[in-house]
Amino acid sequence: MQRHFLGMRAAAAALATAVTLTGCGASGDSPDKVTLTLVAADYDVNGGQSSKTYWASLIKKFEVENSHIDVQVQIEPWTDVDRKVAELVKEGEAPDMAQIGAYADYAAADKLYTADQLLSVPVQANFLGPLVQAGEQRRVQYGLPFAASTRLLFYNKELFEQAGVAKAPETWEELREAAELLKSETDVDYPFALPLGPEEAQIETMMWLLGGEGNGYVDPGGSYSIDTDENTATLDWVKSNLVAPGLTGPGTPGELNRKAAYAAFTRGEVGMLNGHPSLMRQAEKAGIELGKVPVPGRDGKPKAPLGVADWIMGFKENGNKDEIGAFLNFLFTDENVLAFASQNDLLPVTVSASEAMELNPRHKNLREFLQELPSAQLPPVDKTSWALVSDDIKRNIGKAVAPGGSPAKVLDKIAQNAALEEEKERE
Template identity: 20%
Template sequence: MKFVLHAPLLAATALLGVTVTAAQAETTLNALFMAQAAYSEDDIRSMTSAYEAAHPDVKVNLEFVPYEGLHDKTVLSMGAGGGYDVVLFDVIWPAEYAQNNVLLDVSDRITNEMKSGVLPGAWTTVTYENKNYGMPWILDTKYLFYNKAMLKKAGISTPPATWAELKADAQKIKDAGIVKYPIAWSWSQAEAAVCDYTTLLSAYGGDFIKDGKPDFQNGGGLEALKYMVDSYNDGLTNPNSKEFLEEDVRNVFQNGDAAFALNWTYMYNLANDPKDSKVAGDVGVVPAPGVEGISDASAVNGSMGLGITTTSKHPDAAWNYITYMTSQKVQNAYSKLSLPIWKSSYTDPEVTKGQEELIAAAQTGLAVMYPRPMTPHYQEMSMALQQGIQEALLGTASPKDALQEAADNSGL
């Protein structure tokens, strides 16, 4: 991994950057990032230190919050007069941010090279009503990870291609006594649960909204939640999944306590690292399964972008920083935790070496990413869905009743 091999150089550059900028910085940017999944905090600090070293007149103050605090921290800072110049935002927020004038429209800053070089699907991350509110940065979806040794021990020759096969394989592994709870999910009452639910909804051909009204309580949306509840009640899903976030899932899987896990790209290389993982070398990855007769694979659009707040006093410097962070050179160097947004990166040995299996899964998964609904009322809908999923898992409401209540409280 290039960024590991060059860590001493990056560290030295970072120290130099801090020394120079402390004395000479004329512009200070405040940037808000996420402290979970995708790029690590250390990676973002290294990227930023290298940027500062090349731009000694700019100092970037970094702040990291859990994903669950990212939206509210951004919105509240606007009311306080705008504390941030650059913010990380989820694919589900541009509609709301556009309506409330949170981010600058940067359409006129995007070059032809950017337009043609970035994967078309990545632009959906930052676009609302034909306007671009930033640059895509994290291109991501959830994949099905599996423990090769456990599958082999259970006599399973290939990973599951459908969700029905996943349940059947998990039952074989459980019956063989290989692991008590074969599947781990991120089902905490948070956006993570909605992402897992969206993956299943896409597999079953469901819709979040139809004709301007909620539709996830019907058809494929209902089948998705039934699948979740059934796998939980059958003892195939780790019961603690209802409190798990993505890092909990990674820790359970790489500790050898799960045969299957749904998670983001970043888990592949971390779970294959023998320094921290008990299952290194046995980690397989495939696109999330499909449903026979409906879909071949499933995926949720979990991408994120970097944008400039409308209250930034340094929009030009902020854009310069964003274009550096999203540049192909930087993304290729840090591609072991988040795959690049650039088309040509996928044939670059710097990116593909050592993660050919992940790249193969990405070619399918990224092509079928299903969007969570682009609506200014998304936060309200998501909160209602999170609660409904929890109620169904806990058995306090049937999947049908839980989703109907969520639909009634969705804000649509």
């Protein structure tokens, strides 16, 4: 499931500048007032009002240009938003649009409009290639990428200097050697923080699997391939070379969540970890001098960098296709895409906005992340079974590297469960 950039950069960017709301999906002729409902996730990690402010400003501008459409937005925390939307859909009260973490179940149940039913051709062509493919089921796009991110290896420059680590690691062996120096020379709590707790273990694990020259969780044909020899060898290496020697810190990786690992990094208690762009701002506020490089692989660069995306979608239930399309065409203009990405230290989902961000000196700290995205591989979010398989990984993968744990047995059990879910998916 390697995700490849589609190579539409110049054409898509040029087309995108010509997009207007009178294109496909817009409806400026109806005299009747239509109210659209949107359920969206809260991205403000500090509990502030930034998500509400973003949507309020965008909707106000949209309604000025589309006086016959009102948009009502409901902001929900990430811990609740997917469940809230699922409940509304189950009760027959689906919102017109939802901005959440997954789309596949709704697409498989024929509850969503396709991308080409909602978006103008220039807007649809402007999405980055890996995100288009991740949003497709049976070669039809339903999931519209809303925000994206990649991961880099973050390290504490001051601790590296104290430990005598001359350069950031580029291979697993160099990472192990750096972690050993951090432990022996600085006695830092977490030479390498490995968050395999249930918060986001499926993402941390996938980075390692790609670094071990595996395909991640699926083979090139899209079927689960979790317990491969490459994946087993990867977790064997992590267990033997990082966890067993005590280089991943106190406790076991299966008990460490990403949020706790990031907090420890900002306290100066972590030498290295695989980091999300949002950690940069937190580290800077805490006075941590942060370095960042591509995530190392076994012998150098991984098979592919990891990409992650969140999604927005339009539901058929209320029949407001034209009005939903008008709003989404407006949402995906460069101005609005860049405003959201910049506000949250995330990556734009379109070609033209990505190019604009990369050229803007204000966003030079995101350039390394941007460069990873066009060739990134995403988790198999197009599979309706992925939610259950992902949860299985979150709850159990930490056991593979725990004392007495067996990577082969844990991967085999997860693979068996995934095969059962995949069979249901085919029925």
